[in-house]
Amino acid sequence: MYMLSAFVDIRVRYxxxxxxxxxxxxxxxxxxxxARIELLDQLGWPYRExxxxxxxxxxxxCEASFIKPAQFDDxxxxxAFIRKHISARxxxxxxxxxxETLLALGKTTHAxxxxxxxxxxxxxxxxxxxxxxx
Amino acid sequence: MYMLSAFVDIRVRYxxxxxxxxxxxxxxxxxxxxARIELLDQLGWPYRExxxxxxxxxxxxCEASFIKPAQFDDxxxxxAFIRKHISARxxxxxxxxxxETLLALGKTTHAxxxxxxxxxxxxxxxxxxxxxxx
Amino acid sequence: MYMLSAFVDIRVRYxxxxxxxxxxxxxxxxxxxxARIELLDQLGWPYRExxxxxxxxxxxxCEASFIKPAQFDDxxxxxAFIRKHISARxxxxxxxxxxETLLALGKTTHAxxxxxxxxxxxxxxxxxxxxxxx
Amino acid sequence: MYMLSAFVDIRVRYxxxxxxxxxxxxxxxxxxxxARIELLDQLGWPYRExxxxxxxxxxxxCEASFIKPAQFDDxxxxxAFIRKHISARxxxxxxxxxxETLLALGKTTHAxxxxxxxxxxxxxxxxxxxxxxx
Numbered sequence: 001m002y003m004l005s006a007f008v009d010i011r012v013r014y015x016x017x018x019x020x021x022x023x024x025x026x027x028x029x030x031x032x033x034x035a036r037i038e039l040l041d042q043l044g045w046p047y048r049e050x051x052x053x054x055x056x057x058x059x060x061x062c063e064a065s066f067i068k069p070a071q072f073d074d075x076x077x078x079x080a081f082i083r084k085h086i087s088a089r090x091x092x093x094x095x096x097x098x099x100e101t102l103l104a105l106g107k108t109t110h111a112x113x114x115x116x117x118x119x120x121x122x123x124x125x126x127x128x129x130x131x132x133x134x
Numbered sequence: 135m136y137m138l139s140a141f142v143d144i145r146v147r148y149x150x151x152x153x154x155x156x157x158x159x160x161x162x163x164x165x166x167x168x169a170r171i172e173l174l175d176q177l178g179w180p181y182r183e184x185x186x187x188x189x190x191x192x193x194x195x196c197e198a199s200f201i202k203p204a205q206f207d208d209x210x211x212x213x214a215f216i217r218k219h220i221s222a223r224x225x226x227x228x229x230x231x232x233x234e235t236l237l238a239l240g241k242t243t244h245a246x247x248x249x250x251x252x253x254x255x256x257x258x259x260x261x262x263x264x265x266x267x268x
Numbered sequence: 269m270y271m272l273s274a275f276v277d278i279r280v281r282y283x284x285x286x287x288x289x290x291x292x293x294x295x296x297x298x299x300x301x302x303a304r305i306e307l308l309d310q311l312g313w314p315y316r317e318x319x320x321x322x323x324x325x326x327x328x329x330c331e332a333s334f335i336k337p338a339q340f341d342d343x344x345x346x347x348a349f350i351r352k353h354i355s356a357r358x359x360x361x362x363x364x365x366x367x368e369t370l371l372a373l374g375k376t377t378h379a380x381x382x383x384x385x386x387x388x389x390x391x392x393x394x395x396x397x398x399x400x401x402x
Numbered sequence: 403m404y405m406l407s408a409f410v411d412i413r414v415r416y417x418x419x420x421x422x423x424x425x426x427x428x429x430x431x432x433x434x435x436x437a438r439i440e441l442l443d444q445l446g447w448p449y450r451e452x453x454x455x456x457x458x459x460x461x462x463x464c465e466a467s468f469i470k471p472a473q474f475d476d477x478x479x480x481x482a483f484i485r486k487h488i489s490a491r492x493x494x495x496x497x498x499x500x501x502e503t504l505l506a507l508g509k510t511t512h513a514x515x516x517x518x519x520x521x522x523x524x525x526x527x528x529x530x531x532x533x534x535x536x
Binding site: 014015017018019020021022024026072 | 285
């Protein structure tokens with residue numbers, strides 16, 4: 001199954017650690033967001049513009065599994081993947097790596113919503129971008 | 135399957151909202167933490183004391199699904215559930231309600247770890263507390 | 269100088285700690301927010317309603333000084349104070365205590381803003397509430 | 403007065419916004435942290451190594467003033483400044499800019515602390531690095 005992907009470099013902030021001396025788990029979802037935003041940039045429709053055009057992409061579900069802890073000052077690569085085939089539910093998956101070491105996996109599920117919060121089909125612009133992107 | 139549970143009352147903070155006008159999804163995991171801490175209190179072994187005794191309970195995995203958005207100033211009840219049967223993996227599930235309305239469901243998976251980060255069996259104290267608690 | 273005040277009880281979340289084993293400093297501002305929201309409740313004009321009426325109260329400046337660290341699971345009292353005399357700039361000050369121990373002091377400065385972000389005078393409703401409140 | 407400085411590029415995260423549609427004020431302190439960490443890197447003693455050597459640099463006080471709001475997806479430059487003259491209290495100041503537009507100013511005050519939390523003089527290594535750095 002063909003996938004599109006994009007990544008961001010993350011440097012772990014002190015604020016993101018907890019007293020276990022590792023990154024607090026909920027912060028991975030913020031990193032996933034950064035990778036997702038980058039993915040939309042790469043697709044050619046930045047999320048900022050998508051919202052201005054009246055399309056929102058809220059998170060309907062999310063999950064992560066943690067293999068090794070990330071620590072303060074780590075340089076991480078967070079990559080977001082989306083399948084070429086778009087359905088009503090948009091699934092994006094994630095990998096967090098520190099060099100060659102896989103630290104975490106994740107997934108978020110989204111649906112397009114209009115400004116009133118009503119679920120709508122993925123806009124044609126979006127579907128076309130995903131379908132034509134190499 | 136018999137479950138133990140405990141809940142916390144949450145009042146949604148402005149800081150927890152995002153520009154969609156609803157609570158940012160990652161914040162639910164912090165609320166789950168509050169409910170989990172309360173559950174351990176109710177079991178009779180507060181997490182603060184558990185850590186001082188050398189036992190850590192990191193999050194190995196987490197997930198949530200969002201049914202309706204929580205909004206600024208909402209009063210929520212966040213309830214954590216644990217099964218009476220304890221295995222090496224501790225699973226805790228969560229419900230977020232605003233009065234009678236279910237807003238979100240979640241789950242976290244944990245394992246006991248010692249101070250060096252080595253996976254260990256659930257301490258007998260913990261297993262006994264779960265088993266004997268009504 | 270006569271002051272009005274209100275407080276909230278805070279139980280420190282694990283998420284709010286960092287790897288120094290204490291609360292990360294920026295989190296105090298979120299607690300200040302909770303106390304400020306409570307203060308507006310006590311005044312009789314909850315912030316949620318104020319926003320719905322078209323009045324925003326953004327933070328123009330903020331500061332805090334930290335005397336002793338707050339730690340995971342601490343039960344704190346965070347109190348917000350406002351002077352009876354209201355000018356264009358609204359100043360609110362804060363105290364964070366753990367039982368009899370003062371942990372931190374803070375201040376935030378606000379101005380009323382309309383929905384377009386334009387600075388406006390404090391609405392008469394607000395001034396009257398502050399002036400008539402015992 | 404001669405200053406040393408360093409900066410980081412920040413791209414505003416959706417998570418950092420609130421329902422006013424701008425960045426929540428407390429998040430600036432996390433950005434200040436990133437700039438401060440970069441400053442210590444440039445000085446030649448990264449904070450990660452400083453902690454491993456037994457020196458902590460907690461925040462004793464912090465403040466910020468907000469001139470214009472930062473918004474989702476903004477590209478910001480956050481710069482930290484430290485004076486060449488080091489005393490027991492380390493003061494670091496900050497500027498947040500979006501291109502040529504100044505968005506915010508800030509300051510944090512720190513003191514060196516050993517692993518037991520006792521206040522200590524700035525280590526000679528640190529003072530020398532600041533004094534000899536161009």
